[in-house]
Amino acid sequence: MPISPHRRDAIVLGIAVGVFGVAFGVLATTSGFSVAQAVAMSLLVFTGASQFAAASVIGAGGSAAAALASALLLAARNGFYGISVAKLVPPDTPWWKRVATAQLTIDESTALGLAQQDPAKRYDAFLAGGLSVFVFWNLGTLLGAVGGDAIGDPAALGLDAAFPAGFIALMMPALRHRSGLLAAVAGAGIATALIPFTRPGIPVLAAALGAVLAFVTLGPLPE
């Protein structure tokens, strides 16, 4: 049976994110986390930017409180994603599936779900993206944490460009509308301006103001 295009995209996206999982596993263990802690963090926290922030702060000698503050600040953006994702969930969805939906609410799954032109495919694309990223992110973390130095830094191979490139591709349908384009440009401008002056997490949250600006001036994206 042929695989649907959005599920195929989900697998490709998951593999790309899995490379980052390897990088996280390496970073976590070199920052003092045990293999079990690195793996547990990917399973339970499951939001890459926050995990990288926490491991980086601990690795640089920062306190657990500072690591938590940075990580939770970055995790706050998932609350914004959740508002959009809630609209994709069918009303008769059982509670356990809603809990799983919440845990899978991350950048990639949200983008893949919302990128579908057909509303009927959005929740399936969200779940496929979330599950694919969950599997490959955790496999990557395990590989990086156990393999450690033998693997090296995936960024040195240029693989770190795969994820941003894939994310921009997912954004392309929204950029065809004036409000989507304004939101992207304003958000990128706000984030870029704030990066040198604020702690990690603030720029990405403030970038959401770009969407507010676009929707107030040009209206929301069409369905």
Place this chain on the structure above:
Amino acid sequence: MSWAALLLLATGAFAFKAAGNFGVGSVAANPIVVGLGRLLPPASWRRSSSTAH
């Protein structure tokens, strides 16, 4: 990082995700919120009231 801090991070991260999925998005549609909203003066009254001050 201790296991306690790690679990705190996991709880906090999930709380944000769940807040969006279960909370904030559905607050506006909650019958209690809708009822409270009806108790507020109509927008036209608020506009005329604000210009009076």
